[in-house]
Amino acid sequence: MANTERIPDGIHNAIDYEYRAPEVLGAQRFAYIAGGSGLDVTVAANRSAFGRWASVPRLLRDVRGGHSRLQLADMALPHPFVLAPVAHGLLAHSQAELATARAAEATGTCLVASTLSSRPLEVIAAAAGPARWFQLYLQPERAHTLDLLARAQAAGYRAIVLTLDASLQLPSRSALASGFVLPADCVAANLARYPQAPTPQPGEGQSRIFQGAMRHAPTWDDLRWLLSATHLPVWVKGVLHAEDARQLKAAGVAGIVVSNHGGRGLDGSPASLSMLPAVRAAVGKGYPVLMDGGVRSGHDAFKALALGANAVLIGRLQLYALAVAGALGVAHLLQLLTEELHATMAQAGCATLSDITPEALLPC
Ligand SMILES: Cc1cc2nc3c(=O)[nH]c(=O)nc-3n(C[C@H](O)[C@H](O)[C@H](O)COP(=O)(O)O)c2cc1C
Numbered sequence: 001m002a003n004t005e006r007i008p009d010g011i012h013n014a015i016d017y018e019y020r021a022p023e024v025l026g027a028q029r030f031a032y033i034a035g036g037s038g039l040d041v042t043v044a045a046n047r048s049a050f051g052r053w054a055s056v057p058r059l060l061r062d063v064r065g066g067h068s069r070l071q072l073a074d075m076a077l078p079h080p081f082v083l084a085p086v087a088h089g090l091l092a093h094s095q096a097e098l099a100t101a102r103a104a105e106a107t108g109t110c111l112v113a114s115t116l117s118s119r120p121l122e123v124i125a126a127a128a129g130p131a132r133w134f135q136l137y138l139q140p141e142r143a144h145t146l147d148l149l150a151r152a153q154a155a156g157y158r159a160i161v162l163t164l165d166a167s168l169q170l171p172s173r174s175a176l177a178s179g180f181v182l183p184a185d186c187v188a189a190n191l192a193r194y195p196q197a198p199t200p201q202p203g204e205g206q207s208r209i210f211q212g213a214m215r216h217a218p219t220w221d222d223l224r225w226l227l228s229a230t231h232l233p234v235w236v237k238g239v240l241h242a243e244d245a246r247q248l249k250a251a252g253v254a255g256i257v258v259s260n261h262g263g264r265g266l267d268g269s270p271a272s273l274s275m276l277p278a279v280r281a282a283v284g285k286g287y288p289v290l291m292d293g294g295v296r297s298g299h300d301a302f303k304a305l306a307l308g309a310n311a312v313l314i315g316r317l318q319l320y321a322l323a324v325a326g327a328l329g330v331a332h333l334l335q336l337l338t339e340e341l342h343a344t345m346a347q348a349g350c351a352t353l354s355d356i357t358p359e360a361l362l363p364c
Contacts, residue, residue, distance in 0.1 A: 021320035035172030036263030043263035046294030049271035058349030066351040084313035085135030087116035092323040101127035103330030125155035165238025167217035242282035255288030280308025298340025
């Protein structure tokens, strides 16, 4: 794979990075990143959900003072795009998350560093701007989780994003059919110091799922433990059900991310966008709700904001831009997304993010 450090001709829209990525990534890596799980039903649902809404232009509104600034938790941000946690940045670029962190720093963007990043969280923190969160997968040993928390706090991450929808990740048929296997150099740098016990073979009458893959899956007890184990605000990523959202808020979670892991969790689960209005209704107006899954343009983000999100996370597009043009590509992607959002806002008569309400959309 040959990464370049210049923006190729022909990248006019954010989604152009997706169209360009297969050339750079090659068929197998692209299949792994683009795929979800199972038959990719939810990957497709995430995208098609945006097509069921139209944005209605409004006339004669003065938007000359317009901007897309927002306050998200303790961060003043220039736009509502957050770089989602994505594992194994080395698959996309030789500088991996270091390049992404530089782009975040240059554009004032909030970055969420993955537990499974190719570069250690300390290295990412040193290159990223102050707007940085750490995405946590609970480790089988609580001592290891505590160590990760201490490292994240020491490295200046401002919040923990606990991902709960990926205890079981069954690779997609499309990725399997491509023959993709994780290269040997693609290791989770953060976890190198924590010895992992091999997965035991299920005993007689035991399930490979219940007693196997799910044996360390987090429970409500684990969440309560985590909330008591750190002073950092804890967000939860992977929420789709309104009742889960209500209970997480009541448990003391700082905010939630409506997400189905980009279709990489339960295949056949609903699109994130489809569940967003019910989740917003369940937690009320002032509670922070982010959303991801299928966002490929600033116009998509506009729809998510109208349906109740405070900001959106960008997953695959981030990896595609990283692969195509490194740090420059990710910074350019964020600029394109922001301009696309501004263009939609201006035409819909919304000068600020708070002007974007459900009335801006019509089902179609
Ligand atoms: C290749 C890949 C790796 C991912 N790794 C992680 C991860 O380590 N932690 C996590 O919470 N989510 C992970 N995700 C999910 C993203 O954070 C995000 O929820 C999803 O990509 C959003 O959908 P989108 O790709 O359509 O934008 C990953 C997604 C992809 C495609």
